[in-house]
Amino acid sequence: MKQSTSFIMRSISNILLFSPLLLVPTYASTAAPIEIDVSTTAPRQQNQVAFVPFAGDSVLSPIILNDLSKEGLKITSQNLPQQPRSSSELAGTLPVWQNLGIPYLVIGSTRTNRGKIITDYEVIDVKSGRILEGKQTSTTNKDPDSMRRAGHVIANKIYALITGNPGDFSGRIAYIEEVGAGKNKKSLLKVIDADGENARTITEVTGSIFSPTWSPDGNRIAYSVQRDKSYPVIYVQSVSGGGATPLTPFPGSNLSPSFSPDGNKILFSSSFEGSAHIYEMSASGGQPRKLTNWPSSEVQPNYAPDGKSFVFVSDRAGFNKPQIYRYEFGSGRTTKVSSSGYATSPQFSSDGSQIAFLNGRSAAIMNSGGAVTANLGNTGIDEAPSFSPSGRNVVYASKQGGKGKLTIKSLSSGQSFDIPVQGIARSPIWSSSPK
Template sequence: YEVIDIKSGRVIEGKQSLTADNNKESMRYAGHVIADKVYELITGIPGDFSGRIAYIEEIGTGKEKISRLKVMDADGENAKTITEVAGSIFSPTWSPDGNRIAYSVQRDKSYPVIYVQSVSGGGATPLTPFPGSNLSPSFSPDGSKILFSSSFEGSADIYEMSASGGTPRRITNWPSSEVQPNYAPDGKSFVFVSDRAGFNKPRIYRYEFGSGRTTQVSSSGYATSPQFSSDGSQIAFLSGRSAAIMNSGGAVTANLGNTGIDEAPSFSPNGKRVVYASKQGGKGVLTIKSLNGGESFGKSGQGTIRSPVWSASPK
């Protein structure tokens, strides 16, 4: 393939080639990778067509609930079930290389446990067999560590541990609840949620590894579920019951409104689009929305859809 500037007739970067296996899935993937390259050649910004989206599909309620962790292409095609459990799956997150997903599972009458699983198949490895609520894993930028929240030593605090397991290190130790950590892309800090300001007044804070300093990021109101964009300049979060985006200084830059599901949006790899779950006409819907043009498209599924999260484009 080649990209030609029509006005000048100049071929941008000459001919490019990409090989793929001769099957439908590989050819589709090659198409997405080429679209990424073409987009970058024209705009100078990496494309986000070859990243994948993980999400949870829930069917039934109470003891009858079945939850599936699914992965699909960024255009809504090729949906596959990675794992299925009797119970609930929470907060899936991708490893930086797009090969693994960490998530929490809560079965009937048991604590939530964080698992790590290869997207290409195989069993899930339990990471946090601790007697407490183990939730909201976040991979470090190099994929070697995981931040998570747990209440196994009392109130919920943020811990860091090796992504292959082992003994966790407690980072926060306030009397309030600290949850939902998310590493900054440079790995030097992370954002998290605390109710130290008062009951039902969650705020987003940033912890710096070097100094151990904590600062408040969100300005006021009810702010939860922070997630950085890949360049660290934006944070997607839940503002009250609305999906919203703020800059790294805490100023709200976009409000996507009430989606009917109290969850934050997730950025695409280049930060130009977001994906979020909503309910429309009793059906679960995944919506992908452009942040500059406002264009969006949706994909509906069975039951309730939750927690879509976009992987980085494979390197």
């Protein structure tokens, strides 16, 4: 059966007690929950973290402060009683900080050594005076990109020490920006830091780019390109530069690439043998292997994080009634996952417990059993959200007043912030944070 045009286009389309003279580092995982009772005598503050800008630094501190605020921590660097750069400077005056009623204090300093920027910093549990996991050190090059990356990595570490959960802002977001229309439409594949800064164009085409996806190591992006009067072709490209390598020079609609967890293989959908089916092939090219062969259209595959299965979309239930299914590699068994009337664009969270998808015209989240756990509403663009590395946040594209934007939203608190773009934004996808 031939794949319906409308369905193809829709498929594209989070012990030692204090002595006033001594702060003692702890090296076990001793991070306390954010909501702690700091003292029976100190006033309770809404702020959770006091951040003293690092001594000798003007670049890293603003990035770290911004990231931690966007991660949902209530953080302040204003009206602080002192500007210590290390725990040794803080010893003897810690009661001043305890009286503020702020649970955590971040202090540090930067220095230059042999052309590198070295940052030493400490996260202190103010009530007990403990230094969480001891002094931390970061070393980076002096160029702006390296400094920004170091700021994000430090912010992630601080967040993890305080909350016990990994941070999200050392990952990057790839997305498509469209300008113009018809034969004059240009599509740009862009990459930005997860705070919305440092945008770079990876590639630009006259035509359309679809469904970008990151390799697990964050070094490559696979995506589909459709130029005027041609079939969509999947390309793989290094984020650091260089040309794009065509992966699927087949005479059909080649769409929705998904990297395997080890980065060695790619799933994709193609109609080069008639109806659209799911194929698997080496990430460096070669002969594809057909995995599905129903008398219907199967599109939008996405590997499970353990690599033992993948989810995909099929219209076998009827015209314009796409549903999400799971295919198990070991047995070849296929089971239906979704329970709504129209479900497309599935994407696993990093732990496999959640699936982001398009529920009718609404961006939504369901658990691995198919029960909807969050509905983000109609974003103005028929696309699903993408999970952050931790699974606590999602990013999705939307339109407001004819202008495009990316929205990052916390699934727990509902807090969100927008990243404006020049044209129409589509298909944002969050990379993993570096180890």
